[in-house]
Amino acid sequence: MKPVELKKDIYWVGIVDWNKRNFHGYSRSPLGTTYNNFLIKDEKTTLIDTVEREFLDELLCNLTQVLGKDGKIDYVVVNHLEPDHAGCLKEIVDRYHPEKIITSPMGEKSMKAHFHYTDWPVEVVPTGSEISIGKHTLQFIETRMLHWPDSMLTYVPEAKIAFSNDAFGQNWATSERFADEVDRPTLEKRMAEYYANIVLPYSPVVQKTLASLAEMELDIDMLCPDHGLLFRGEDVIFATDKYMEFARQEPKNKAVLVYDTMWHSTEKLAKAIATGLVEEGVSVRLMDVKHNHHSEVMTEVFEAAAVLVGSPTHNNGILPGMANMLTYMKGLRPQNKIGAAFGSFGWSGECVKQLTQWLKDMNFEIVDPASVKVKHIPTHETYSDCFELGRTVGRAIKAKIGG
Ligand SMILES: Cc1cc2nc3c(=O)[nH]c(=O)nc-3n(C[C@H](O)[C@H](O)[C@H](O)COP(=O)(O)O)c2cc1C
Ligand SMILES: [Fe+2]
Ligand SMILES: [Fe+2]
Known part of the structure; x- marks a missing residue:
């Protein structure tokens, strides 16, 4: 030029x-x-x-x-x-x-x-x-x-x-x-x-x-x-x-569900939670960290009122893609967010506890119920819990942004 x-x-x-x-x-x-x-x-x-x-x-x-x-x-x-x-x-x-x-x-x-x-x-x-x-x-x-x-x-x-x-x-x-x-x-x-x-x-x-x-x-x-x-x-x-x-950093009527998954159970939870959020009139983004660069996720998180994080339990922890995502997110110090966690597990099931700790460390506001956790494959009942979690977060968003 x-x-x-x-x-x-x-x-x-x-x-x-x-x-x-x-x-x-x-x-x-x-x-x-x-x-x-x-x-x-x-x-x-x-x-x-x-x-x-x-x-x-x-x-x-x-x-x-x-x-x-x-x-x-x-x-x-x-x-x-x-x-x-x-x-x-x-x-x-x-x-x-x-x-x-x-x-x-x-x-x-x-x-x-x-x-x-x-x-x-x-x-x-x-x-x-x-x-x-x-x-x-x-x-x-x-x-x-x-x-x-x-x-x-x-x-x-x-x-x-x-x-x-x-x-x-x-x-x-x-x-x-x-x-x-x-x-x-x-x-x-x-x-x-x-x-x-x-x-x-x-x-x-x-x-x-x-x-x-x-x-x-x-x-x-x-x-x-x-x-x-x-x-x-x-x-x-x-x-x-x-x-x-x-x-x-005024939050918008938007929720980001960011997750990683091996066999798609955690992803199924994300989709069911999203349905509950949509029911409450919230605009939703579902982002698998394998397909979305952490900086692209962060751009969405920046505007969102709620961030819901998901991972299966992997070797007594969370998947590395989510650890990467959360490390990046925490460093950027987003403010005024509602948080919730979800994940599937096989036996020891540490994922949700660890994800929730990340949310607390970032001073996210944790709603009650704050999480959904399922052993292996979700059932009809799990989906119903997810839907309710989505609705709870959706209502909390409305209360936060005055909608
Ligand atoms: C390599 C590997 C390591 C795992 N480590 C654990 C573990 O430490 N504790 C546990 O509860 N489940 C563990 N699991 C089981 C997964 O959490 C379980 O298969 C879960 O349903 C996967 O969810 P997803 O379909 O969202 O990937 C492990 C699975 C794999 C493949
Ligand atoms: Fe520069
Ligand atoms: Fe610079």
Whole structure:
């Protein structure tokens, strides 16, 4: 993709990673992603962030298209040290010898640990610092733990642009650059997926950061995350409102039944519980972890009021696919969920007890009856218990969301 002039002398020089499916080793990105980075031509020409190392050649090509063959970069702003954004930093420093490499106080520590440099001209910019680059000013706001300690946002008041790094990002490879050029429901889905799998544990930080940005009364006319589509005009409010909504984690009238099964008994329980939930007017998702990546399950869990987890007993424990799922889910700290457990067993039958412990560890609200457990193959009576469990959870959802 060619560089795009976003505003006078401010360019998108990023990369579209069309075929990325495994994002950072833990999340599935079914529609690819982009690494957005930006170049401001001024008395001190400034590069904001880089891209993944494998796209170095494409980045250099983009920079040459804007700067010419002998163009120089005076300053590099590093909003975040994760390798999808700082992956080409060393090569940029070696090639362009910038006068300043600008980073947050936590960024300096992270930069040392990543690059082990001795003589880089690093300038540390705590919240409130600013640097003039000629016609433009760079103002820096730390966004600690959104989503790394080093993360920061760079604001350019003359252009009314905020470069927010991972915050407000979406994994979506597109030829379009702006949110107003793409399908809105898909955009919202991509935003929710990114939030659910990356930002969710830091929801309190999101709320605090949005509140302090509002207090600063920054006039933002373009909000540029480092992944996916950029927001301009009224879409800036759309994006910040969406984040406020995401951070509140208000549950929807939806239940996710996530399970693993060897011989399908546990799956039969899931289907019977789902029938009870549907009877109560709840929208249901049934997700076998063998057929649904844990990040796809998490995107559904994020919006759901209830999460029902199922596994047969396997070697006195639960199946590894569910252990993987629950480890992932717990780390993302979802809030405001109702939980229940179900599973089939053969002799010792630890599954439901262990699943329930996971739910308790995640502070899920456990309804009574909280589980269904069956020896081997479910009977008519088991299905009836499942149906009742579904209805109980359904009623609890209604009480929770005020339906
Ligand atoms: C390799 C293996 C290990 C198992 N380990 C246990 C166990 O430790 N305790 C138990 O109660 N059942 C155990 N079972 C029995 C299953 O829990 C039982 O077959 C159950 O009905 C399977 O449910 P599913 O149809 O949902 O896979 C084991 C089954 C297999 C195949
Ligand atoms: Fe990141
Ligand atoms: Fe990123």
